[in-house]
Amino acid sequence: MTQNPKRYTITAALPYTNGPIHIGHLAGVYVPADIYSRYLRLQGKDVAFICGSDEHGVAISMKAKKEGVTPQEVIDKYDGIIRKSFADFGISFNNYSRTSAKIHHDTASEFFRTLYDKGDFIEEVTEQLYDAKANQFLADRFVVGTCPKCDNPEAYGDQCEKCGSTLNATDLINPKSTITGETPILKETKHWFLPLDRYSDFLTKWILEGHKNDWKPNVYGQVKSWIDGGLEPRAVTRDLDWGIDVPVEGAEGKKLYVWFDAPIGYISSTKEWAAREGKDWEPYWKDEETKLVHFIGKDNIVFHCIIFPAMLKAEGSYILPDNVPANEFLNLEGNKLSTSKNWAVWLHEYLEEFPDKQDVLRYALTSNAPETKDNDFTWKDFQARNNNELVAIFGNFVNRVVVLTNKYYDGVIPTPNEFTEIDEQTLAELKAYPAVISSSVERYRFREALGELMNVARLGNKYLADEEPWKVMKDNPERVKTQMYVALQIAAALSVLAEPFLPFTAAKLSKILNLGDLKEHFEGFSKFLKERHQDANDIIIDKTLGWNDISENSDLIPAGHKIGEAELLFAKIEDEEIQKQIDKLEATKTANIAENQKAEPQKDLIQFEDFAKMDIRIGTILEAEKMPKANKLLVLKVDTGIDVRTIVSGIAESFSPEEIIGKRVSVLANLAPRALRGVESQGMILMTTNAEGKLVFVNPDADAPNGATVN
Ligand SMILES: Nc1ncnc2c1ncn2[C@@H]1O[C@H](COP(=O)(O)OP(=O)(O)OP(=O)(O)O)[C@@H](O)[C@H]1O
Ligand SMILES: [Zn+2]
CATH class of the missing domain: 2.170.220.10 (Methionyl-trna Synthetase; domain 2)
Known part of the structure; x- marks a missing residue:
């Protein structure tokens, strides 16, 4: 791969159509892939951001069987929900296809056939x-x-x-x-x-x-x-x-095995896009000067780093990914996200319950992205990020600038007087930010990049707090003109630098600043803009400034230009709204417990002699240690009253060895011994599960000596 790629093919894992999109998918894959793609487009790069629904495989057949519908009905339903929620959330795919499409069946068949031949x-x-x-x-x-x-x-x-x-x-x-x-x-x-x-x-x-x-x-x-x-x-x-x-x-x-056909879906989706745009798809997959990047979650690593590359290599004419920046997993309020347990924040529900707050979720998910380890999403953190960061830092800065410009100058940007050292320093610092943020984005460190974006807003807030134009106005209105001019440059820069991360906010801000009216002023700026607009006309972009303009040009937003009225970019989220979401999750928990509590059907009848064959004794755990190299097993020494014996028990995930020493237990003592990992287990400890599904010991509710029989 060359240092300066001619074009980028960016893929995001094909979501599986057995459920809607949840915040784990977004944090792991789609938000980072979208940030990366939007960032590159602002750089004037040629980008194909590719995705589609993954609609084959056993899980679809199973879901169809369970619901008594056809697999086609299952995939149509979820493809519809997923597609719409991505669009409403502003994930800027150049193409979103589906693996049930003819173009994909043809492409995957041909690929298989080539390898076969x-x-x-x-x-x-x-x-x-x-x-x-x-x-x-x-x-x-x-x-x-x-x-x-x-x-x-x-x-x-x-x-x-x-x-x-x-x-x-x-x-x-x-x-x-x-x-x-x-x-x-x-x-x-x-x-x-x-x-x-x-x-x-x-x-x-x-x-x-x-x-x-x-x-x-x-x-x-x-x-x-x-x-x-x-x-x-x-x-x-x-x-x-x-x-x-x-x-x-x-x-x-x-x-075909679903993991054989799914990654080929990236290729067929690219073909579909290219045909629509009147382009040639092949350079996006076969030219050494193309940078191919796969965004996925950690459970997909083997398929994208071993199996798919082996397939591409075998075929012979394809390039290989330059990087596969897989994320770890996001959890929700301390528990693993789960489609089947309905333990999730569903994107389509979020969009209904928090209308026009796409960027708040994008912000919360990016600032807490599971980039290096699994992370937890909590509603309290979501609220705090909105109220303490988006509202208090970003929104507050922009609002002050716009309100004061309207108040002092009827919205017309004033002509600055001579810059002070602080002004020069602030503007120089502003110009350095695109490179700082770029460096993080290009190393796939999106959390860090977002932190730097917020530092731009902090720079603006600090400037206003130090300069206090609202006080200076009384004695030195000429100075205030310069101050407001400087602050407006920061606001204009924010409308560009925020776009990859907070696209709705960036669009709103550029509308407030009326940047669309400045086409002539921007003529000499980014030369790529016209091309990009034609290129990406399937994506809503109303940008007039490019990424590099911030560092290459002074006077981003010129004196004499009239901006619009102030409009809040972010609104405070109240406790009640958050409580509603927490209650919803609690209800899910309760429903799951009720579901789990459905008792199993009674087993076949037995005779008393059958029961009498079992020798169940009360005992005490004397020692416990972990079985080496086994996650679930503990090796116990148990006093059964008859003897002290070794029992291997599969409870290591629920109990630490320390906490069960001294525990009273019921032991099936005459169970034939069995070797587990080379250790002979002489009996079985009786366990049950509580309402939360956690393992608990079955033991006498009042004291009974070791060796007492259960009958
Ligand atoms: N909790 C999560 N955190 C981060 N990434 C996730 C999470 N859940 C899924 N992903 C990623 O999202 C992408 C799309 O997921 P996919 O539709 O295959 O569903 P899945 O939830 O992994 O599958 P399933 O639940 O059906 O096993 C995959 O790359 C997957 O690794
Ligand atoms: Zn395993």
């Missing part, structure tokens, strides 16, 4: 998991089981979301069909595998050696651990009835 796949008949009751092969989310790497009991057939490992369904321990709950059998079927092991050297050289310094440590680290762990061939076809047909003979009834 070149002999890049291994064709193999293997035994795969099969649900005999549902007459269906089980892959991906159709099967859950215990992850062989981290013991997570809810790993999927293709991935463990807990430890991030990519899996084959047959790797799962105790697999269960999610359709019928049955234990699957093994059945032979033919599939095509991408031999990732053949790309290990290429990936090592390209990423581990080539991008050690410029890729984020979380991304680099994940890639390294996969490569070090040894890459294996991976099936890229599935026995399914929803998806893109495998375009070769003998593959009837088989579909």
